[in-house]
Amino acid sequence: MAHLPLEIINLEKSFGTGFLNLKKVKPVKGISFEVKEGEIFGLLGPNGAGKTTTLKMITGLIFPDAGTISIFGKSSLSASSRKRIGFLPENPWFYEYLTAREFLKMTGGIFSIPSSEIRQRTDSLLERLGIAHAADTQMRKFSKGMLQRAGLAQAIINNPDFIILDEPLSGLDPIGRKDVRQLIIDLKKEGKTILFSSHILSDVEDVCDSVVILNSGLIKQKGRLSDLTATSAGTVEIQTQGPEMKLSDFPEKLRDSIQIESISRGTRLIFTEENANKNEILSFLIDAGQNIDKVFKHNRSLEDIFMENSSESKQQEN
Amino acid sequence: MGAILSISINTFREAIRNKIFYALAFFALLIIVTGHFFADISLHNEKRVLWDIGSGLISFFALALSIFTSASIIHKEIDKKTIYLVLSKPVERWKFIAGKTLGLLATVYSVITAMLLIFIVEMLLTGVSPGVNIFKAFILIMGEVLLVVSVSILFSSFSSPFITGMMTIGAVFIGRMLPDLKQILFMKYEHDFWRNLAESLLQVFPQLYLFIPNGHDFNGYHVSITTDFVTWGFIGWSMVYTLTYSCVILAIASLILSKRDLT
Ligand SMILES: Nc1ncnc2c1ncn2[C@@H]1O[C@H](COP(=O)(O)OP(=O)(O)OP(=O)(O)O)[C@@H](O)[C@H]1O
Ligand SMILES: [Mg+2]
Numbered sequence: 140m141a142h143l144p145l146e147i148i149n150l151e152k153s154f155g156t157g158f159l160n161l162k163k164v165k166p167v168k169g170i171s172f173e174v175k176e177g178e179i180f181g182l183l184g185p186n187g188a189g190k191t192t193t194l195k196m197i198t199g200l201i202f203p204d205a206g207t208i209s210i211f212g213k214s215s216l217s218a219s220s221r222k223r224i225g226f227l228p229e230n231p232w233f234y235e236y237l238t239a240r241e242f243l244k245m246t247g248g249i250f251s252i253p254s255s256e257i258r259q260r261t262d263s264l265l266e267r268l269g270i271a272h273a274a275d276t277q278m279r280k281f282s283k284g285m286l287q288r289a290g291l292a293q294a295i296i297n298n299p300d301f302i303i304l305d306e307p308l309s310g311l312d313p314i315g316r317k318d319v320r321q322l323i324i325d326l327k328k329e330g331k332t333i334l335f336s337s338h339i340l341s342d343v344e345d346v347c348d349s350v351v352i353l354n355s356g357l358i359k360q361k362g363r364l365s366d367l368t369a370t371s372a373g374t375v376e377i378q379t380q381g382p383e384m385k386l387s388d389f390p391e392k393l394r395d396s397i398q399i400e401s402i403s404r405g406t407r408l409i410f411t412e413e414n415a416n417k418n419e420i421l422s423f424l425i426d427a428g429q430n431i432d433k434v435f436k437h438n439r440s441l442e443d444i445f446m447e448n449s450s451e452s453k454q455q456e457n
Numbered sequence: 458m459g460a461i462l463s464i465s466i467n468t469f470r471e472a473i474r475n476k477i478f479y480a481l482a483f484f485a486l487l488i489i490v491t492g493h494f495f496a497d498i499s500l501h502n503e504k505r506v507l508w509d510i511g512s513g514l515i516s517f518f519a520l521a522l523s524i525f526t527s528a529s530i531i532h533k534e535i536d537k538k539t540i541y542l543v544l545s546k547p548v549e550r551w552k553f554i555a556g557k558t559l560g561l562l563a564t565v566y567s568v569i570t571a572m573l574l575i576f577i578v579e580m581l582l583t584g585v586s587p588g589v590n591i592f593k594a595f596i597l598i599m600g601e602v603l604l605v606v607s608v609s610i611l612f613s614s615f616s617s618p619f620i621t622g623m624m625t626i627g628a629v630f631i632g633r634m635l636p637d638l639k640q641i642l643f644m645k646y647e648h649d650f651w652r653n654l655a656e657s658l659l660q661v662f663p664q665l666y667l668f669i670p671n672g673h674d675f676n677g678y679h680v681s682i683t684t685d686f687v688t689w690g691f692i693g694w695s696m697v698y699t700l701t702y703s704c705v706i707l708a709i710a711s712l713i714l715s716k717r718d719l720t
Pocket of ligand 2: 190191192229305306
């Protein structure tokens with residue numbers, strides 16, 4: 140049986156802080172999840188949720204207190220488990236005295252890739268990430284966006300099957316974000332598995348297949364994105380043009396389930412599909428002489444799920 | 458092997474692109490060049506003075522460079538998080554230590570080799586023949602560099618550059634003065650438990666006094682590069698000692714690093 144790219148079971152990690160490390164903080168409090176071959180997996184959560192701590196354990200930079208991590212079936216404790224992965228750390232720092240080309244040569248060398256092949260891959264990666272013009276510039280002169288791109292290049296220099304990116308979109312301008320999102324999608328098309336973390340949900344909503352939402356070191360939600368944002372709780376918004384309407388103009392049974400407000404030259408109605416039938420309301424509005432201007436159906440967004448979970452855990456903490 | 462080689466090349470590159478290192482290396486070469494003015498003023502003792510000064514200077518700068526370049530070597534990588542880029546790849550932590558060590562050795566050895574070459578040219582110009590003792594001294598210096606670099610890497614695997622530097626300097630002083638320290642112990646204290654303990658503790662320090670090229674008393678002999686210098690056998694044994702001691706020290710450093718959370 141082929142092994143999953145990533146399997147995490149009951150992972151825990153705490154750090155000592157303060158005088159003599161006596162105080163403990165526990166950023167990861169027992170989490171389990173798996174990443175399947177070929178998917179784009181989002182590890183989401185607000186600042187301080189424990190995303191970076193989790194990714195550092197996966198890549199062997201820090202060691203779990205409890206639980207296991209296996210990468211293609213190998214324990215993350217052995218260096219060889221990292222053969223098939225690529226990793227972009229959060230806000231990566233570089234050997235600033237190296238040029239981008241030298242840096243990629245060095246990282247390629249770490250994987251014992253033959254130098255002719257490194258040269259070829261370096262050129263194509265620098266091109267692909269849009270920093271070919273700065274290939275021979277020392278990285279101390281790179282902008283934040285260029286550093287992030289160099290970081291992505293080193294993460295895929297070994298042609299990894301499983302790519303782990305910590306906040307790959309941070310520090311990038313809109314063009315950069317679009318480029319990197321496209322890169323992630325392209326990598327998936329090439330058959331790679333991608334795990335990335337983010338605290339900005341709109342960034343990931345249209346890219347991820349599956350997500351885990353982490354908060355205060357615990358998993359709040361996990362699953363396929365399409366299931367989580369399923370329409371059951373979808374909100375509908377209707378905008379009309381016509382004479383101003385009041386709640387009392389509506390049939391009694393609808394009054395409790397809709398909200399209305401007047402907008403310029405018309406009315407806006409908001410309701411959830413659970414509580415009211417969209418078609419019924421539309422035909423009522425037409426009969427009432429309203430001109431239907433716009434109808435939107437809002438799916439429950441990740442943002443909503445995220446907010447629900449964050450406020451929940453805030454309450455628990457209080 | 459790929460990882461170790463890449464890490465050491467990178468370490469070498471870092472050192473030679475460091476301005477302070479440049480300044481030190483330049484200074485070292487300059488000092489060596491001026492050595493021959495001393496030889497000129499010393500009338501008929503040219504050979505002795507030149508050899509003494511040359512080997513002494515090379516030995517001094519070798520130590521200074523070793524301490525300076527290695528003090529921050531591990532700490533800086535963790536502090537600047539560049540280590541994440543290396544150790545998140547299939548690289549065991551001992552390979553990181555090995556790569557760093559080899560890179561540092563390459564750095565220090567290149568500077569002192571350049572010093573040696575200038576020194577030899579100087580001797581030829583002054584009409585002094587460069588005898589085999591110069592090379593013996595040079596081998597000893599290389600051995601001492603390995604010891605000092607290893608000790609420094611051990612310290613830097615768990616402490617800050619400043620502390621590492623201080624502790625290494627301390628170890629160098631003690632290591633070079635071991636015969637004197639033993640002498641003091643011998644004269645001042647009875648042959649009891651405490652003296653034995655102190656003696657064995659001193660044994661743990663790198664025995665750097667074995668590598669001083671010149672002018673020290675050694676088992677009652679005055680060793681001089683210009684007259685009675687150490688035998689090849691002695692050099693062979695010191696190298697065996699250096700390699701063994703360094704391997705043990707570096708293994709401990711690797712063990713410490715491999716237990717550390719890199720945060
Ligand atoms: N080395 C450490 N020592 C002490 N506490 C730490 C350490 N590393 C992380 N923490 C704490 O663990 C918690 C989680 O940190 P982590 O970096 O994993 O969060 P994150 O989800 O990546 O957040 P962000 O979105 O800000 O990157 C934080 O409260 C942080 O202060
Ligand atoms: Mg983070």
